[in-house]
Amino acid sequence: MWTGPAVLPQTEARPLPDGSLAVGAPRIMNRREARTELVNPLAETPEAVAEGRALYEIYCALCHGDQGSGDGDLARHYRRMPPLTAPHVLNYPDGFLYAIIREGGRNMPRFGDALSVDERWALVHYLGALGPRDETAEAGSR
Numbered sequence: 170m171w172t173g174p175a176v177l178p179q180t181e182a183r184p185l186p187d188g189s190l191a192v193g194a195p196r197i198m199n200r201r202e203a204r205t206e207l208v209n210p211l212a213e214t215p216e217a218v219a220e221g222r223a224l225y226e227i228y229c230a231l232c233h234g235d236q237g238s239g240d241g242d243l244a245r246h247y248r249r250m251p252p253l254t255a256p257h258v259l260n261y262p263d264g265f266l267y268a269i270i271r272e273g274g275r276n277m278p279r280f281g282d283a284l285s286v287d288e289r290w291a292l293v294h295y296l297g298a299l300g301p302r303d304e305t306a307e308a309g310s311r
């Protein structure tokens with residue numbers, strides 16, 4: 170066991186063989202590809218935004234704050250808690266927001282395991298509803 174190819178505790182899972190795909194899952198893209206290539210497959214219905222809001226309150230508000238202004242209960246434990254109502258965030262392309270939620274960041278946890286694909290896209294719709302969008306800041310990106 171010790172010398173074999175077993176994955177030891179606290180180590181990386183072994184990489185998948187080349188060309189293998191998780192059944193039913195979309196191909197994982199890096200954040201830059203996701204930014205330009207991923208399109209939100211969920212229609213922006215009131216139901217999708219409401220689902221995004223419910224998920225936001227469960228998973229995100231404790232850090233980013235109820236209204237996304239960066240003042241959640243845990244925010245004071247972080248050096249920086251970005252407000253999600255900042256114009257640059259509101260103007261992130263959908264695919265980029267999706268990738269942030271999936272992979273997390275330097276200090277933000279990843280939600281790829283906790284949320285389904287549709288739940289992440291519903292959150293993207295809700296993030297877009299957090300503030301008025303500045304159409305000029307990143308023209309043509311959404």
Ligand code: HEC
Nearest residue numbers: 228229232247249250251258269270274275276277278280
């Ligand atoms: C444990 C605290 C925490 C939670 C929970 C959390 N975040 Fe974050 N988030 C952060 C931090 C800290 C950053 C700044 C980047 C970094 O250090 O990772 C960040 C960055 C971001 C950014 C990029 C902001 C920018 O200025 O570029 C977005 C978008 C975001 N979070 C969305 C979410 C969403 C949506 C959720 C819920 C699914 C969520 N976050 C949950 C801590 C958190």
